[in-house]
Structures are given as C-alpha cells and as structure tokens.
Amino acid sequence: MTQQARFPSPYDLAPPPGAEGWKDLYPYYLTFKDKLRSEEDAKFWFCDAQHWPSPFKPFDAITVEFAVKCLGQYNTRHYLVPPANGVEYRIHNGYCYMSPVAVAPELIADRVPQFLERAGHYFQNWQSLLENWDKKVRANIADMETIHFEALPDAVPIEWIKGGVGLDNTYALTESYDRLIQLLYKTWQYHFEFLNLGYAAYLDFFGFMKSLFPSIPDQAIAKMVQGVEVxxxxxxxxxxxxxxxxxxxxxxxxxxxxxxxxxxxxxxxxxxxxxxxxxxxxxxxxxxxxxxxxxxxxxxxxxxxxxxxxxxxxxxxxxxxxxxxxxxxxxAKIAAERDRITAEYAELLDDDARAAFEGKLGLARTVFPYVENHNFYIEHWSMSVFWRKMRELGQILQQAGFWHDANDIFYLTRQEIRDVIFDYGNGWAVGAKAAGPDYWPDEIERRAAIMKALATRPPQPALNEPPAVITEPFTIMLWGITTDRINAWLGGDDKEGHITGMAASPGLVEGRARVIRSASQLDEIEEGEILVAPVTAPSWAPVFGRIRAIVTDVGGMMSHAAIVCREYGLPAVTGTGTASSRIQNGQMLRVDGTTGEVTVLS
Incomplete structure (x- = not known):
C-alpha cells in the first residue's frame, strides 16, 4: 500500500448517490460549515463508529448531542481535568466524527489544584456518592415510566369543566414530551458524573506503572483491575x-x-x-x-x-x-490471574513505591466497576424506557395520519416533533384539518431514501491531517486511536493477509471468520467461529460461548467490548480499522490477542 500523508477533508467528501440533501436532516450545529472550512480543516477528526457504527435517523442524533455534550462538561466545567477539555463532534454523511479539545499548556498547572479538590471529593466519598447516584438514576427511570401519551379526545372531559381546570388535553401532550426530553437530558448528565473519573483513576494507575516499568505490557496493567462483578x-x-x-x-x-x-x-x-x-x-x-x-x-x-x-x-x-x-x-481463573500479576509486580517495588502502587491500584479497583456498570443503567435500562415512550407518541401521531408507521417519528428532529404536536393540537382545537398528514408522509419517504443511501458507503475512519503523535489518553484508551493505528489506516503498516490492531484481550486461537455487521445477524454465528465486526456491543456476550475470538474495526483497551472480552476470557483484537471489510466469511484466521495481530491463513 502507498503511504498517504492525510485523510480527506470532509468538504471534499461527497455523499453517496441518492443522499444529496442529507444535511437538512440534522441541526445546523452538527454539520461542517463552508464558512468555517479553514478552521475545521485544521482539526483532526476521527469517526466514532464504536458508539455510532451506522448512520442515524434525525431524532437519533439526540444521543450524540446529549452524550458528547455531557461528556465534555464533566472534563471542562465540573472536574477541570488538567490536560483535557471535552470533545467536539460533527455529523458527516450520517456518521459521527470527533475531535478532542486539549487544554492550552499554560493553563494546565492552574487546573491541577482545582481538579484535586473536585475529583478528590468524589474519590474520597466514592461509595456514598455512588449510592446516591443509584437512587437518582432509578428515580429518573421511574419518572420516565410515569409518562404516557394519549390521543386527543372529542372534547375536554366534563370533570375538567366542573373542576375549573382551565386547560385542554394538548397541554399535557406537549408537557409530557418536553418532560421526557428533559429526563433523557438528565439521564446523560448522570451518565458521566462518575465515568470520566473512573477512566482518570485507571489512567493515573496506568501512567504510574509505565513510569516504573516502561516495558510493561498494557494488558498486564489491565489485568490488575479485571475480575470485577458488575x-x-x-x-x-x-x-x-x-x-x-x-x-x-x-x-x-x-x-x-x-x-x-x-x-x-x-x-x-x-x-x-x-x-x-x-x-x-x-x-x-x-x-x-x-x-x-x-x-x-x-x-x-x-x-x-x-x-x-x-x-x-x-x-x-x-x-x-x-x-x-x-x-x-x-x-475464578481471571481473578487468580489478576492476583498473580499484581503480586509479581508488587514484589519488585521498594516500600515507598509499593505504598503508592497499592494506593493507586486500590483506587482504580474501587472506581473501575462503574466503567461497566453504568452501561446497564443508562444505555440499556434508561434508554429502553425512553425509546418505548417515544414509540407510544409515534403511534398516536400515526393514528392521527401524520405518518404510516409509529417508528416514522424518528425521521424527525426533536424540535420538529414539538412542531408536529402543536400542529396536531392546533387542528383539533380549531376543528380543522392539521397540516402534517399532507406534509410528513412524503417528507419521511424522502428522508428514508437518504438514510438508505447513506448506509451504502462505510465512513472514512478519520478526516484531515493527523497529529504527528497521538498523546491524548482518553482517545487512546477508549477509542484505540493511536499513532500506529493511524499509520495503518493510511496504508503504512498492514500487509496483505496480515492485520494489526490493539491487543485488547490475551490468547492465541485459530478458526473460521464470521463477519457480522449488526446484531440482527448474531444467529448466523456457528460454533467455533471467530467473530469479525466493525464493533461489538457488551450485550453480545450471550454468543461469546460459541466463538473463539473477536476482531473489530474500532475500540481501545478500555472500550466496553475489550473489557467484556477480558472478563469472559475471550481473545480480542480491536481497533484494526478495516478488518470487517478485508476479511471474508469462511476464511481461516489466526488471532493473537496478546500481540494484536490477525493473520488470514486461507
């Protein structure tokens, strides 16, 4: 392969045929602007296919907005993480691209004491604050469960007239929608309350171990915090x-x-x-x-x-x-391996270093379970209730003629849905026909065709010129974006039949490849195969017993998929960039999760 110097500019990447006009589907602040080209082209953007592996419908962009905004606020405004602010994000051709925002070097020192005070309070009171978090999240889920959407009746109930309520049924409809959105916003505020600190504590321990043992494998450090019940x-x-x-x-x-x-x-x-x-x-x-x-x-x-x-x-x-x-x-096996490695490195330290080692490891082990635990309470349980409530609203508006299927509501942005609710109530209130049933079915058909077209082309792994060296720790640990990975994406490393990635979970196995692009294909996996995918979800664990290893295009050492693979004792190579497009179903593979190498044997 020929080594390239940079990735394409988003301004030079045309959409797939049939996807013209895709920018109209998302809020103005989520797309690259022509007036800002020089500014936006000066930044390096990587595709977050780990969390958003496929183009998302207009409403689904709310998960990008709330998640990444709330991630940023805890670094930038809550804890003042010394070297890292938030992450800028844009949608391009239906995919999410990110660019971490560094803190200016001259400002880092002033943030250190503020971070120690703010983060230190959480670290010192972790258990009690986490118990409070659990109560808050469960209460938030319960609040979402109380929301119900009801079709507008023929007339305001007589009881409301006699009770002097002075409101109509459209008020509750609008209020319930606004409340549901706000509860989702609160959900994502809570999501990051502890998460960034969990990563920060692990990164502190990681950096400490690298300073003492420069050649220590990344996996050896990760093994010291494994074996958690979450x-x-x-x-x-x-x-x-x-x-x-x-x-x-x-x-x-x-x-x-x-x-x-x-x-x-x-x-x-x-x-x-x-x-x-x-x-x-x-x-x-x-x-x-x-x-x-x-x-x-x-x-x-x-x-x-x-x-x-x-x-x-x-x-x-x-x-x-x-x-x-x-x-x-x-x-038991994973815990034994954890204890063995921990003891071996501890024995090499003098008393002062050992005290620091035990303190940093103890904190990392205390906070690390949250890194996985929150995933069930937020991404799974909370979002399960949220999507269910939105479909309830979609069904009411379907019955009112605004679209053909309850799920069509997700082709609208959250602001447009509020307009639709008013349109629905307005027609009901004046005794006339609402405008939406004559507008939205055709518009949704147009948007659906754009979404289908966007899905025909995989995203570029990154945009613009990468920095000479990737140093931002969150980017490396969570997304697996390293200097070596970027070189591989640009065609400088991987050779025919040989693919490299992150050594995410140890073990050496051989088996036939099964390429999976979505959860709907999981039933295709046969016993003893190697799962190859753009990205895996932690919830794919029920099929882990059938497979020998996992290979993904995206993900770092601390991605959910990597952590879950280690806890299940399954070899994994993540962050390969292109494995799912270069490997074919049925090819024999050798996967070395200890070195991060994948070899196509046939």
Missing part, C-alpha cells in the same frame, strides 16, 4: 441461570421449539413449569431492559419487547448445559 453482566447471567433451571426442572424440552408464546404455554403444562415461569418473569425486571444493540439507536431491539431474543439465547445455553459444558464466566 451489573452489566447480570442479564447474561440471568439467562444462564434460567437455562440451568430449565434442565434441573425438566422443562427444557417444552422450551425447545415454537414461538415464545407456544414455548411458554408448553412449559406451563409440565411439572415444575410454574417454578420456571416465575423465575422467567422475575428476571425481566429490570434485566430484560437490555438491547443487543448499544442503546443509541431507536431501532435497537430490547429483550423486554422482543422476548424471542433472550429465549433464543436460553435455548442455546440449554444445549450446552446438556452437553456438560461450563457456561459461566471463568471468574
């Missing part, structure tokens, strides 16, 4: 318990075939079936508020609404249980 793994653990219970009770045969309703009805007819059905029902709240996607897209399928997904995983686990396999995570 709620993100509970949904998968619940399925495993249900599978074992089905075999123990002898209801596994009844569960084996048919639709969900047919299987559950069959279980109810056999001895012990009532016990299993109660366990099945008990597991659903909250653990089935879990998506095989990542929660950022309105079309993510949540288990609670698509019970065929968890039942399918349970059926797979039942087969493995009956074969005598161990389906549980290898927690």
């Amino acid at each position: 709620d993100l793994f509970r949904p998968d653990d619940e399925l495993k318990k249900l599978a074992r219970l089905a075999v123990e009770l002898g209801v596994d045969a009844a569960l084996a075939t048919g639709t969900v309703d047919e299987a559950l009805a069959a279980v109810g007819q056999v001895p012990g079936g009532d016990v299993w059905l109660k366990a099945w029902k008990d597991a659903q709240d909250p653990w089935f508020n879990f998506t095989s996607g990542n929660g950022f897209y309105s079309d993510d399928k949540y288990w609670i609404e698509h019970l065929d997904l968890p039942l399918g995983y349970i059926r797979d686990y039942i087969v493995r249980v009956k074969r005598g396999e161990t389906i549980e995570r290898p927690t």
Whole structure:
C-alpha cells in the first residue's frame, strides 16, 4: 500500500448517490460549515463508529448531542481535568466524527489544584456518592415510566369543566414530551458524573506503572483491575441461570421449539413449569431492559419487547448445559490471574513505591466497576424506557395520519416533533384539518431514501491531517486511536493477509471468520467461529460461548467490548480499522490477542 500523508477533508467528501440533501436532516450545529472550512480543516477528526457504527435517523442524533455534550462538561466545567477539555463532534454523511479539545499548556498547572479538590471529593466519598447516584438514576427511570401519551379526545372531559381546570388535553401532550426530553437530558448528565473519573483513576494507575516499568505490557496493567462483578453482566447471567433451571426442572424440552408464546404455554403444562415461569418473569425486571444493540439507536431491539431474543439465547445455553459444558464466566481463573500479576509486580517495588502502587491500584479497583456498570443503567435500562415512550407518541401521531408507521417519528428532529404536536393540537382545537398528514408522509419517504443511501458507503475512519503523535489518553484508551493505528489506516503498516490492531484481550486461537455487521445477524454465528465486526456491543456476550475470538474495526483497551472480552476470557483484537471489510466469511484466521495481530491463513 502507498503511504498517504492525510485523510480527506470532509468538504471534499461527497455523499453517496441518492443522499444529496442529507444535511437538512440534522441541526445546523452538527454539520461542517463552508464558512468555517479553514478552521475545521485544521482539526483532526476521527469517526466514532464504536458508539455510532451506522448512520442515524434525525431524532437519533439526540444521543450524540446529549452524550458528547455531557461528556465534555464533566472534563471542562465540573472536574477541570488538567490536560483535557471535552470533545467536539460533527455529523458527516450520517456518521459521527470527533475531535478532542486539549487544554492550552499554560493553563494546565492552574487546573491541577482545582481538579484535586473536585475529583478528590468524589474519590474520597466514592461509595456514598455512588449510592446516591443509584437512587437518582432509578428515580429518573421511574419518572420516565410515569409518562404516557394519549390521543386527543372529542372534547375536554366534563370533570375538567366542573373542576375549573382551565386547560385542554394538548397541554399535557406537549408537557409530557418536553418532560421526557428533559429526563433523557438528565439521564446523560448522570451518565458521566462518575465515568470520566473512573477512566482518570485507571489512567493515573496506568501512567504510574509505565513510569516504573516502561516495558510493561498494557494488558498486564489491565489485568490488575479485571475480575470485577458488575451489573452489566447480570442479564447474561440471568439467562444462564434460567437455562440451568430449565434442565434441573425438566422443562427444557417444552422450551425447545415454537414461538415464545407456544414455548411458554408448553412449559406451563409440565411439572415444575410454574417454578420456571416465575423465575422467567422475575428476571425481566429490570434485566430484560437490555438491547443487543448499544442503546443509541431507536431501532435497537430490547429483550423486554422482543422476548424471542433472550429465549433464543436460553435455548442455546440449554444445549450446552446438556452437553456438560461450563457456561459461566471463568471468574475464578481471571481473578487468580489478576492476583498473580499484581503480586509479581508488587514484589519488585521498594516500600515507598509499593505504598503508592497499592494506593493507586486500590483506587482504580474501587472506581473501575462503574466503567461497566453504568452501561446497564443508562444505555440499556434508561434508554429502553425512553425509546418505548417515544414509540407510544409515534403511534398516536400515526393514528392521527401524520405518518404510516409509529417508528416514522424518528425521521424527525426533536424540535420538529414539538412542531408536529402543536400542529396536531392546533387542528383539533380549531376543528380543522392539521397540516402534517399532507406534509410528513412524503417528507419521511424522502428522508428514508437518504438514510438508505447513506448506509451504502462505510465512513472514512478519520478526516484531515493527523497529529504527528497521538498523546491524548482518553482517545487512546477508549477509542484505540493511536499513532500506529493511524499509520495503518493510511496504508503504512498492514500487509496483505496480515492485520494489526490493539491487543485488547490475551490468547492465541485459530478458526473460521464470521463477519457480522449488526446484531440482527448474531444467529448466523456457528460454533467455533471467530467473530469479525466493525464493533461489538457488551450485550453480545450471550454468543461469546460459541466463538473463539473477536476482531473489530474500532475500540481501545478500555472500550466496553475489550473489557467484556477480558472478563469472559475471550481473545480480542480491536481497533484494526478495516478488518470487517478485508476479511471474508469462511476464511481461516489466526488471532493473537496478546500481540494484536490477525493473520488470514486461507
């Protein structure tokens, strides 16, 4: 391959045929502006396909806005992280691009004491503040659950007239929508309250170890904080318990075939079936508020609404249980490896260094569970409720003739939906026809065609000229954007049949490739294959028992996928950039998760 010096400018990247006019689908502040070309072209942007691997509908851009804005505020305005402000973000051809905002070198020193005071308070009171966070998030979810949207009646209820309420039903409709959006905004404020500090504590420990042992492998440091019990793994653990219970009770045969309703009805007819059905029902709240996607897209399928997904995983686990396999995570083995490596490095330190080592490691282990735990409470549980409520509103407006399908609501921006609610109420109030039913169906059809066209072309991994050296730690740890990775993307490293990436989870295996581009394809995976994907979600864990390793295009050492692979003892190479487009289904691969190398053997 020929080494290139830079990635293309967004201003030179035309949309795919049929996607012209895509910029109209998003708020003005999310796209690159011609007037700002010199300014925007001076920045390096990378594609965050880790969180947003496909183009998103106009409304779904709310997840980019709220998530990345709230990420930035905690670095910049809450804790004053000395070297790092937030992350700028833009949408280009339907994909999200990011550019970290560094702190000017001369300002870093002044931020250090402020960071130590602010972050120090959280570190010193972590447990009590985290208990408070848990209460806040659960209360926020409960508040979202109370929101309901109702179609406008023929007339205001007589009770309202006699009670002197003085309002009509459109007021509640608008108020409920605004409240739902604000509760989502609060959700993402809470999301980052602890997250950046969790990464910061790990990065501090990481830097400390590198200063003492410059040649220490990144994975050795990561192993010292592994072996954690977090709620993100509970949904998968619940399925495993249900599978074992089905075999123990002898209801596994009844569960084996048919639709969900047919299987559950069959279980109810056999001895012990009532016990299993109660366990099945008990597991659903909250653990089935879990998506095989990542929660950022309105079309993510949540288990609670698509019970065929968890039942399918349970059926797979039942087969493995009956074969005598161990389906549980290898927690004891992983903890033993953690303790062994920790002890080996601790023994090399003198008393002063060892005290610092134990202090920094202790803090990293205390805060690290949040790095994964929040994922269940925010991306899965909170977003499950939010998307469900939005579809409820979409259905009411569908019935009012504004569009053909309840999910069409997501082709509008959040501001446009507020206009639609007013239009709906306005027509009702004056006794005339609303304008929307004659406008939105054609417009949604146009937007749907643009979205389909955008999806035909994969995104550029980055834009503009990269810096000579990538040093920003969050960018490296979370997204896997390193100098070596950029060189590989530009064609300077990887050779034919040989792909390099981040050594994300150790182990050396060989197997046939299974290329997966979305969660809807997970049932295609066969026993013993190597999963190759643009990115994986932590919620893909129920298929981890079928595969030998994972290879992804994006993701760093501290990405969710990398952490989950380590906890499941599965070799992984992340951040390859192009593996999912260069590897074909059925090719034999050798994956070395210890070195970050992938070799195509056939």
